[in-house]
Amino acid sequence: MKLIDFLKKFWAEKNTLDRMIWGTLLALLVVVSSFSGYYYWDRYVHLGDQSPIELSVKELEGAVRNDPTDIDARLNLAQQYYDFGSYQSAINQCEQILELYPDTDGAMFITGMSYYRLQDLDLAVEYLSQFSKIRKESSTAYTDIALETSLYFLGETLNKLDRPEEAIPELLFALEIDFTDADAMYQLGLAYARTDQPQLAVEQFHQAVRFVPDFIEAYQGMINSYSDMNNAGMVAYSRGMEAYVFGEFEVSITHLVAAIEDYPEFAPAYVGLGLSYEKLDDLEKAEIYILKALEIDPDNFLAQNTLGRIRSLMDNQDS
């Protein structure tokens, strides 16, 4: 009875209805937001999901805990930390290895690379130099991929530290191991440019774009070095190719035509024109310039490749 009386009184109150509306609205909001949250959690979130690297790190951490003197396990763990982006943890593991076995070159390499990633460039140079020195003395140095990687990063870091004279021998060694490393060529070009050897610099930049035709930084390096040499024609070529890589094909044509005026027998400029006209769907002009490039340099691989592609496109258009 008391409850009924209470309800009657409650209902008779002036604001009862409003209060009920607001109460229901609040309850509705709570239910809808709870359901939405639960639904999202249930359908889109999976707690504790671990990537293969995370699992591998866990496993190796266990191995190191079981036998802290196991150098191989520590080195593997350091490598996994590095791969996972935990550079300071990688350095910590390597420091423990180097404390016990100071000649462990693998630990030097991982430490150097980790310092490079952490942008502590002086320490990166220190460890990568130590590693490279040991490996250069090995009989397998000229087939050593890790050494090539170390030399490349050593060269790049020395360039960043404005020590291009020191970078040059390291990058030259890197290219002896892998003569197709366009990044090493570019860094070597930069080092030559900074040591006032623009002719040697542009040679490296040209080599780099032979392997990577859209290597924009190499074209920019060419622009700077040819400008230093006051060679307007080749600056125009470099600017043309830079514009081509940026997708500004009409601009690239203007520059490349100017380059040809100065260097009418320079095949790469004709290739650049052919490529630009191809992008502008003017296949007939593209073919003419590519044929001209092949007339000058019949072995130009990029021109041969482009000609095949253009003719295939022309055949498709005809059919």
Next chain:
Amino acid sequence: MSQNNEDNMEEKEDPILEDSIVISEEAEEALAEIQEEGNRKKRMWLLLLLLLLLLCSCGLFVRYLVQPEPLPDIILPFTGPGSELSYPPHYLFSIYGLSQPVGVTLSPDEQLIYVSESGDERLIKVFDRSGNPVNSFAPPDTTQGYRSPVYMDTDDQGQLYVTDRLQHSIVIYSREGKYLDSILGTDLLLSEFIAKHIQGNMPEEITFSYNIITRELKYKLQEDGEEFSLPDPDPAVWAPLGLWINKNNDVFITDVFEGQHRVLTFKNLNKVKFGRGEDFDPKPRSFGASGQNAGEFLYPNKVVVDSQGRYYVSDGNNGRISVWGDEFLYQFGRGTGDGALSLPRGLMIDDRDRLYVVDAVDHAVKVYDVSGDEPIFLFKFGNLGIDDGLFNFPNDIAIDSTGRLYITDRENQRIQVWSY
């Protein structure tokens, strides 16, 4: 005179004016009451509407907690073939710790995930729903060189049936992974063969094993007892590959024995007491033959049946899905475009008659609506790669009632779990 008249007029008009004022106040009160009543009614309707919404939301929440299905599937009724409900699932997570997984299935309560490996130890590995390892097992007395588990499924009792490409048999395990028996042919169980030779009832404690490659058939009457050998049965004339079990516990198998590619269907296999030496003569229905013509198969990988009783066979090396009723009906999947198939392998069908085809070479899962007279390609998901959500030679698929999909990603050494 005129002044008097005006005074008289005023005298006459005043009471009327007063009356009208009184009436107007009453009217206003009445009007206010009416308005108040109108407002109250409006608010009552609003309250009712909110209460209804609250009730619906609570009902929906409880419905989802009891049977978690994708929200669109709960809210919108299925409207027929090619319904707008066709939306692709999203990647959820991966289960690692596997070596070249090929087959996947779920326990009847959907709490366990069984995965068969084709690399390393070639085990059946068991994971819980969150992807934590639970157990692993293999046929007794075999090493990895003598076994190759592929497709599998569970019956309503939780018994696991696994086809083995090297052993040319279907191996039966309990839910926990205890070896129970092997189906050595369309009319022969290993326990049945042993029971005939020992000429008596099979003791409860008997253990036995058979390796078709080494041709060693051994049994022990007691766990610690003497081991006996038997001459092995006649060579199997079948090579079971695909295996699927429907809700009635009928088992559908693809047989890829040389020159004898076909589909076999066994009725109510769960009624057989495996491991007890019972006579086994289920007289399966068989259809199809080896070849490339319509109605023929080249390495049929799996077979599933839709709600209308039509069989869908992933005709692997013919790059198509073959559809059968009592006779061959039609085939689809050849040609070009998103819906075209390259190397269809794993198959699965859900309650809405959506057919999931795992295309191993296209590194994707292709989904068709087969509820109508003709299949309608809905969408595909996946692409070649190693990142989350990308596949590298996927092989098989399992689906649970909550809308989760488990896909074996063979060369990425994982099971990918997707969800609607």
